[in-house]
Amino acid sequence: MENRHKPNPDDRSDNVEKLQEMIHNTIENIEEAEESMQFTDSSEQRQQIEAKNERRLESINAMRSEVKDEANANNQYE
Structure with a gap:
């Protein structure tokens, strides 16, 4: 019988x-969102964009921390 559940x-x-690459894409999304704010008249939309960009910045910081952890782990195994 085949082992179909082999990890x-x-x-x-x-x-x-x-x-x-994810960090790069997120930075591009931030830049595009900031550009789009120039074309919105709604303060509510501006606040939503700013809040989303704030969350994106938090994600970038977390990803950068993970990059450091991964780089350190890779150096330990080399």
């Missing part, structure tokens, strides 16, 4: 690159 090996070798 995939934990390959974390490209996590740093994936995280860096």
Whole structure:
């Protein structure tokens, strides 16, 4: 009988690159949102964009911390 539930090996070798790409994409989203604020007259929409960008910045900080952790882990195993 085949073992269909065999877990995939934990390959974390490209996590740093994936995280860096996610950071880059999030920064682009922040910039695009700030540009779009120039074209909105609604203070409510501006507040929503600002709140979302604040959450994005928090995510970036968390991802940068994770990049450091991953880089340190990769250096330990090399």
